[in-house]
Amino acid sequence: MKLSERLAQQNKPFFSFEYFPPKTEQGLVNLYDRIERMSKLGPLFVAVTWGAGGGTALRTLELCGACQSVFGIETVMHLTCTNMDSKMLDAALEGAKTAGVRNILALRGDPPRGEEYWTACDGLTHAADLVQYIRARYGDYFCIGVAGYPEGHIENTDKEEDFRRFVEKVHSGADFVVSQIVYDARTFVEWERKCRAAGVAVPIVPGVLPIQSYQSFRRLVHLTKVNVPEELRSRLELVKANDQAVKDLGVRHASELIEDLNTLGVKGVHLTTLNLEHTVQRVLEHVGLAREKEERVVQPQLAGPVRADVWDDFPNGRWGDARSPAFGTVSAWGAMLKFDTREASRVWGRPRELADISSLFVRYVANEIPSLPWSDEPLLPESQEISAELTRINQLHYWTLASQPALDAVPSTDPTHGWGPRGGYVYQKAFVECFVPAAVFPGFLSRLQSSPQITYYAANQRGDFLTNSSGATALTWGVFPGRSVVQPTLIDKMNFLAWRAEAFAAWREWAEMFSPESPEYLFLCETAAECWLVNVVDNEFKKHGIWEMFQ
Incomplete structure (x- = not known):
């Protein structure tokens, strides 16, 4: 089913999950176990990210196919146009069709490094170009989503121009919107009202990322420049030396954020999981959205010095166990170089x-x-x-x-x-x-x-x-x-x-x-x-x- 149809049918609170393709084969195998358990919580859909320039194409398609066909979860495949020519895009879209995936989140992706010497592939420069490209070749077969930025895109200092471009992007043929992560409910709601006033009628789902560790949070804020309420910053500074307290604060804040959004009339949220499980489950249980409540999540037991049931305790990016689904989050946000x-x-x-x-x-x-x-x-x-x-x-x-x-x-x-x-x-x-x-x-x-x-x-x-x-x-x-x-x-x-x-x-x-x-x-x-x-x-x-x- 197209995601736009599922979203239109929702009359009660819902949530969805976002995963990224693990860097190792064992990480992928263990992510399948994790997705199977998390599917019992009742997500409306899941989304799988796409590496810059198609760097994770095969693994993204494999993961999407498993989510859609094996686990029976409506799946959204991210697709970027940066450094992707028409042959690569066609191969990705045909792969999605073969996997039974009908929902695409069309993104520009990270700009290539050294953009002074870069020429857009087949004229695809912006996400709107990708939306139009998919529509021209596949008509209404795919349900196409785009990204929204409640606080404006980091690369455009003219926020009003950035908003006009977003509206044009939606009108180019988008069926739904997933927003960049937000840490303040009113920031999202005010932006959503502005979208409606500008004629954006498609469903808009806010992005939520529970804080998993102090360092990963700092890096995310540094890269995205997302606004963080002063109260949250102060609370985080008080516990930053205690990893368990940081995770607990992340659960409390994400739970409060979801409840605030619901109070303000926002029915659903899109949870970025970073391929982690325990924190997300705790958030959903706290706000009463988890369909199946488990006293303890049973992790796969691996040989070696680190048990799988501590993977989610203190995630440590690339220095963690390479068999963990969350291994490699240091690059999960895209290209490493952010300078022009x-x-x-x-x-x-x-x-x-x-x-x-x-x-x-x-x-x-x-x-x-x-x-x-x-x-x-x-x-x-x-x-x-x-x-x-x-x-x-x-x-x-x-x-x-x-x-x-x-x-x-x-x-x-x-x-x-x-x-x-x-x-x-x-x-x-x-x-x-x-x-x-x-x-x-x-x-x-x-x-x-x-x-x-x-x-x-x-x-x-x-x-x-x-x-x-x-x-x-x-x-x-x-x-x-x-x-x-x-x-x-x-x-x-x-x-x-x-x-x-x-x-x-x-x-x-x-x-x-x-x-x-x-x-x-x-x-x-x-x-x-x-x-x-x-x-x-x-x-x-x-x-x-x-x-x-x-x-």
């Missing part, structure tokens, strides 16, 4: 030699610049504590992407390093992840191989892979009253190689901010082709010998 070409050149310069890149990383460690091509936020406080060593090794051409100091029984309430419930203690091994140029790598590798306390993973763009590890290594763990030891941060072959693909893709995105004939473009491509991505863990967490490796 001019801004990137201003902040990151125009590198033409290794010393230019080293200088860039040194300036980042010193908080002189706010971001890197691999990180859109400033250096975290815990890494600032080892900034002197990070500065030294970056000057030696070890370009650090991630790091943490060793910890031995730090209280879980510590404002910099603490996490989890109060009354516990946290531990962590020192680690450094960095790019290493080809000329520096052989000596570095020799030192790593001769140090028994060191575990390392190394890979290059060609696909060569080296390691001395035989399994997963826990980087962080916590001991709390009345519960098992929690290990939220891991490094293993699977998650390292999944990140490797993204890390080297960022080199290409950075290079494409310059003309293909420029010295900067050629230098960045050559450097990426020759350097290694290396993750180093010092398993002697009571010592500080990791820095001896970097000479």
Whole structure:
């Protein structure tokens, strides 16, 4: 059934879920188990995201087909037109038809990096172009939705012009609207009234994302510039060092938001799950929307050091277990580089030699610049504590992407390093992840191989892979009253190689901010082709010998 018909039939509160395709095969298998359980809660529909340029096309189609045909849930497939030519779009739409999916959320997607040198594929520049393209080829077969931005799109400073474009997009042939996430009910309701006054008559569903962790929330707000009520910010600041309290606050706020929306006449919400389960279930139970209430969700039991039933406790992005459906949320929001070409050149310069890149990383460690091509936020406080060593090794051409100091029984309430419930203690091994140029790598590798306390993973763009590890290594763990030891941060072959693909893709995105004939473009491509991505863990967490490796 077309989603517009289902929405028109709704006379009571409803909800829907959004998932993204996991990065690993085991993550996909475990997401199927999760979706089957969550389907019993009674969502009106589910939506599956689409990677930039069709990067997740096959997995998105597979996941959509399973949701529609196997689990029997009305499914919406996201589809973007950025970097997608007509052949790719036709293949995606035919794949949706084959899978029994009749609902498409038409999006522009993240703009390609280096847009000064980009030409729209087959004239598809905006989401409205994609809506018209689908209508021209498939008529009314597909029910087409579009995205709405209650606070205006981040890339358009003229909010009224942005709103006019949104109205035109709907009138180009859209059947429904899903809004960007909101944290304030009145913000959405006032925008919805403005839409109705402008002649937008199709159903509009607000997006809601329960806060899962302080860091993921900060990153989301940084990327989307979504308005956060001051009361919520204040409440979050009070508990930010307690991960469990942050999750509890996320449940309370999402529940209050849904209840406020319902009071103001908004019947349904679209919940972005980030492929997580427990928080979403708690929210629905709190507001009385869950069809089937379970005392405890039974997770699949996996071999290895981390049980699946702690995946949802303290999600840690790419450092979590690669078998988790939620693994990889660091890139779930799309392309990593958010600067345009001019801004990137201003902040990151125009590198033409290794010393230019080293200088860039040194300036980042010193908080002189706010971001890197691999990180859109400033250096975290815990890494600032080892900034002197990070500065030294970056000057030696070890370009650090991630790091943490060793910890031995730090209280879980510590404002910099603490996490989890109060009354516990946290531990962590020192680690450094960095790019290493080809000329520096052989000596570095020799030192790593001769140090028994060191575990390392190394890979290059060609696909060569080296390691001395035989399994997963826990980087962080916590001991709390009345519960098992929690290990939220891991490094293993699977998650390292999944990140490797993204890390080297960022080199290409950075290079494409310059003309293909420029010295900067050629230098960045050559450097990426020759350097290694290396993750180093010092398993002697009571010592500080990791820095001896970097000479």
